[in-house]
Amino acid sequence: MTLAATAAAHGFLSPTGVEIAFLLVGIATLGAALITVTTRQLVHAALWLVVALGGIAVEYLLLTAEFIAWVQVLIYVGSVVVLLLFGLMLTKAPIGRSPDADSGNRWAALVVALASAGTLVWVVVDAFRATWIDLDGAVQGSTATLGRTLFQYWVLPFEALSVLLLAALVGAIVLSRKGGEGKAPAADLRSGAARTGTAPREEQH
Amino acid sequence: MHLAYPAVLAVLLFCTGLYGVLARRNAILVLMSVELMLNAVNLNLVAFDVWLRDTLHAGQALTLFTIAIAAAEIGIGLAIVLLVYRNRGSSDIDRLRDLAERPDGGDATGHGAQPQPDTEAEAAA
Numbered sequence: 461m462t463l464a465a466t467a468a469a470h471g472f473l474s475p476t477g478v479e480i481a482f483l484l485v486g487i488a489t490l491g492a493a494l495i496t497v498t499t500r501q502l503v504h505a506a507l508w509l510v511v512a513l514g515g516i517a518v519e520y521l522l523l524t525a526e527f528i529a530w531v532q533v534l535i536y537v538g539s540v541v542v543l544l545l546f547g548l549m550l551t552k553a554p555i556g557r558s559p560d561a562d563s564g565n566r567w568a569a570l571v572v573a574l575a576s577a578g579t580l581v582w583v584v585v586d587a588f589r590a591t592w593i594d595l596d597g598a599v600q601g602s603t604a605t606l607g608r609t610l611f612q613y614w615v616l617p618f619e620a621l622s623v624l625l626l627a628a629l630v631g632a633i634v635l636s637r638k639g640g641e642g643k644a645p646a647a648d649l650r651s652g653a654a655r656t657g658t659a660p661r662e663e664q665h
Numbered sequence: 666m667h668l669a670y671p672a673v674l675a676v677l678l679f680c681t682g683l684y685g686v687l688a689r690r691n692a693i694l695v696l697m698s699v700e701l702m703l704n705a706v707n708l709n710l711v712a713f714d715v716w717l718r719d720t721l722h723a724g725q726a727l728t729l730f731t732i733a734i735a736a737a738e739i740g741i742g743l744a745i746v747l748l749v750y751r752n753r754g755s756s757d758i759d760r761l762r763d764l765a766e767r768p769d770g771g772d773a774t775g776h777g778a779q780p781q782p783d784t785e786a787e788a789a790a
Contacts, residue, residue: 569687
């Protein structure tokens, strides 16, 4: 049996130090994620999200993907969570426990989540029972390696992504600008479209 | 390292995010759960890239792209949530039912009444 051979070579029941560290950090990450989706205090949810995302960054480090780990810390922990906290404050989220943080369909959501978790864990464990990651040798995700591949093979998606970020920036500015001039171009566009008769609202009638 | 460790962790994180998306009421909490799901996918991409020892490093490059797209998504999403909050005074996704199909209203009135809240919202903006 190949499974028995590989298991004997790798030690099926004697995990290595990296595996134990991965398991412990994974439990902490999963616990923080569970608190994020179940807590009734909205600001605490954002702060537990920091713990979960930081735990995932540590998992990247354990998988020798160090550049991804620092990008994760910079972008997710540094900016996305701050944006979410700003959003919570700007929508006047209640400080303290809010009893209506969960909607009425949380039991259906729990059933769906547990069913998909069971199915996916079974499939994944069954598929990768005899697969080991070889973490020895050269580091897979150092900044030099990743920078070289990114700018040799992935230049075109990289540039397209910068255009997408610019479009998202302009879109966010347009969306969050307060009234006034923002209305005039839209009305102009609608009257222009109605004049040429291509407005979708005109086609309905 | 056994490949099942990162794969199972990614599955459990994804299902946690799935529960959050389905069960939460506040739109910003839903966005947080979407971030959890995206991070689960990123963990899978990195683990499989390290496992396959890809010379192109497709998994890690895609992870970087996913992180950038997630940043753009959270910016646009929060702008939309703030706009909805400014117009409606609430960011609870349960109450945003202008596009819902109502059992009492007929099909004809549904089509006729559709432009009404749209123009109202723009007038309020």
